[in-house]
Amino acid sequence: MQNLLIIDADQNSLRVLQQLEQLEHVRIIGIVDTNANDSVSKFARQKGIPHGPDPESFLSGNVQLVLDFSGNFPFTYNPKYPQITVLSKSSSQLIVKLLACQGTELELLQSDILIYKSIFNSVGEGMIGIDGMGTINLFNDSASKMLGFSFDEVLGKPILSVIPESGLPDVLKKGQIDSNVELQLTNGLDILSSRYPLVMPDGTITGAFAVFKDITGVIRTAEEITDLKRVKTMLEAIIHSSDDAISVVDSEGLGILVNPAYTRLTGLTDKEVIGQPATVDISSGESIHMRVLETKRPVRGVNMQLGENNRDVIVNVAPIIVDQEVKGSVGVIHDITEMRSLMKQLDHAKAMIRELESTYTFDDILGNNEDLLIAVSQAKIAAGSEIPVMLRGEPGSGKELFAHAIHTGSKRKESEFIRVSCSSLDVDAIEAAIKHTEIQHEKRSGTLFLDEITELKPDVQKKLLEYIGSGSITAAGKPIQLSVRIITSSAANLERAVHEGVLCEELYYQLTRMSIRIPPLRMRTDDIGILTDALLAMLNQEFGMAIQQVTPEAMLRLQSYEWPGNVRELENVLSRAMILTESGSAKLNEEDIVRALSSRSVQQPDSALPDKRTLASLMEDHEKLLLETSLRENNGQKVLTADRLGISLRSLYYKLEKYKLI
Structure with missing residues (x-):
């Protein structure tokens, strides 16, 4: 430390000399003021420098x-103070001038340093440097933010x-x-780094x-783009492989995507x-x-x-x-013509299955309705x-199911159960049916179920009455x-049939010795939920x-319907609704039930096509x-x-005006 x-410097010289204190090894320990200069004394006091x-x-x-600005200092060298070096007035003034010049340059340099430092700390990239010792x-x-260290924490550290x-040492x-x-x-x-050696002009590496x-965000973005491309490719593959016709439009209602099924259905590429x-x-x-784009629903x-080709279709659009903005809409289109064909095939298959099945029990009769429970109780007595037994009830109410249950609950369950429609019976057929139920003499005979007895022809009624009365029939004269x-x-109405002579009165009394009345479905709407669950389980297996379920709104729709076809109609409506619902859906909605109820009533015309009529005009007449x-x-x-037909109110009014019905 120097x-x-x-001695006797003016205030301006002192201000310049004070730059010496910024040097690491220089310190001003005193100011000699022989002229008692107030400004010098004030300066010394402000800076805390001893003076006198x-x-x-x-x-x-x-x-x-010693810097002597007075020129009156008594010695330049004194043996008494050998450690002191005294600079003359001219030398001291020269130092002041040099320091003044250096100060100006230092200020400019400091200004440049501040600019460079500001730029250095403003860039988004991190910068880190080492000296020759590493x-x-x-x-x-930026390096501080990315690495989590402050400048003071890392300065001077390896x-x-x-x-x-780090690869900087290499x-x-x-x-x-x-x-x-x-x-x-x-x-x-994750970072992307470039490293450079610090080479001086003479080629020395210092x-x-x-x-x-930071490229973490870049990598994530790249991964997201890759994932999006993969998802886009997958979605397009799914859409193009779907058997349902699909069309997609943008927010302006302009088409942006259709699949091959759409082209097959509409004929439009x-x-x-x-x-x-x-x-x-x-x-x-x-x-x-356009309606969906406007309403966002x-x-x-x-x-x-x-x-x-003016194909009749059912359309679902979402x-x-x-990000809370409608970017377009997607429509799924179902061809009704194909659905109707499938429904016919389904009905035919179910009819065949019914003919083959014959193992129903009382457990298959579902419901908690009081009238139904009474009928089941009576049927169990009949089984013993x-x-x-006469089973009375509307078509589709379950008379055949009761007949099966009585048979399997009786001692004859190991024998055959034969169902015969009375409208197709003649005398030879009734004899053959009765004989067919007799499997072997050693075994008990089976059960003959005669469906809709009032359709039995009079001569067949006589033959049946003969068997019931004697336990035998006459065939080939014996x-x-x-x-x-x-x-x-x-x-x-059996009583009316007897009164009108359609049914033999004596046969009526013989057949109705035990009469069981099965309530219609509209009289036991509380059972619709139980029946629906059971039918869904069966239909899921078939299809x-x-x-898994029916929505509450859909169940209310089912319970509010009159069901003229009873349980059989309920099964048909549910099967149609399952076909009409969206692929992959796990529940039936109210719209599915409405469409199923609408489609059930569509009948094919029985008459031949009139001459010189186009398909379009025939369809318009039917509509x-x-x-x-x-x-x-x-x-x-x-x-x-509109609700019954499964169309919007606006579409209904359009069609009513088209056909001049309003």
Whole structure:
């Protein structure tokens, strides 16, 4: 440390000299003011520097250098103070001038340093540098944020103690640039780093520095883009492989995607649809795509005509919402013509299955209705007896199911159960049926179920009465003793049939010795939930589907319907609803039930086609007839009619105006 004593310098010179204190090894320990200059005294007091008029008071072992601005200092060298070097007035003034120049340059340099430091700390990339010994001497704010260390924490520390995986020591050693190196830091941050040796003009390597940036977000974005492309490809593959026709439009209602099933259904190729308005494929009615884009709500179950062939379809359309904004809509289109064909095949298959099945028990009779429970109780009593049983109830109410249950609950369960429709019986057929139920003499005979007894021809009624009375029938001129259990059923009014001579009175009394009345479904609506669950389980197995439930709204719709076809109609409606529902759905909605109830009443015309009529005109006539019928059944109420037909109120009014029905 060099201790400095100043003699008689003015205030400006002192201000310059004070720059000496910024040097690491220089300190001003006193100011001699022989002229009692107030400004010098004030300056000394402000800076906390000892001052006074007597130089001798400051000369001690602590002074090494004296700057004499007075020119009157008594010695330049004094053996008494050998450690002191005295500079003359001219030398002292020269130092002041040199310091003044240096100060100006220093200020400019400091200004440049501040600018460079600001730039250095403003860039988004992290910067870190080391000296020739591998210790950190450069560290900007971005590096601090990424690494989690402050400048003071890392300055002067070995680079490997802060970043163990750093490659700067290798760059310092080899003197070669290392560009675009991916690296994961210990804090999990992914960076891309370039490292450079610090080469002086003479070729000497004095250090190395690295510039690096956080690429974690870039990697994540790249992964997201890759995932999005993969998902897009997968979705397009799913859409194109779907058997349902699918069309997608953008937020302006212009087509952006259709699948091959759409082309097969409408006859329109993707070139004819993509970029065109959503109405391009509509033969009649409004665009459901545009309605969905306006309302931002899905629309389901709309009957429309699409394509060049005016195909009857049911359309479901839903909005595509991204970040709370509607970006477009997607429509799934079902061909009704194909569905009707499937429904016919289904009904035929179910009829065949019923003919083959014959193992129903009382456990298969489901419901908690009081009248039903009474009927079941009576049937169980009948199973333990041998007398004829008459099952009375509306078509589809379950008379055949009761007959099966009585048979399997009786001693004859190991024998055959034969169902015969009375409308097809003649005398030879009744004899053959009764004989067929006699399996072997050693075994008990089976059960003969005669369905709709009032349709039995008079001569067959006589033959049946003969068997019931004697236990035998006469065939080929000789009596044959048999033991066959007779169960009959009827949906007609038996008493009226007797009164009108349709049914033999004596046969009536024989067959109704035990009469069981089965309540219609409309009288036990509380059982619809139990029946629906059981039917869904059965239909899921038949169709290979997985419908688990019916929504509360759909159940209310089922319970409010009159069910003229009873349980059989309920089964048909549920099967139709399962076919009409969206693929992969696990529940039936109210719209599915409405469409199923609507489609059940569509009949094919029995008459031959009239001459010179086009298909379009025939379909229009049929549509007009259906509208008239539905309006009449709903007492002219438009809302109920639209709901019954499964179309929107707006579409209903359009069709009513088209056919001049309003």
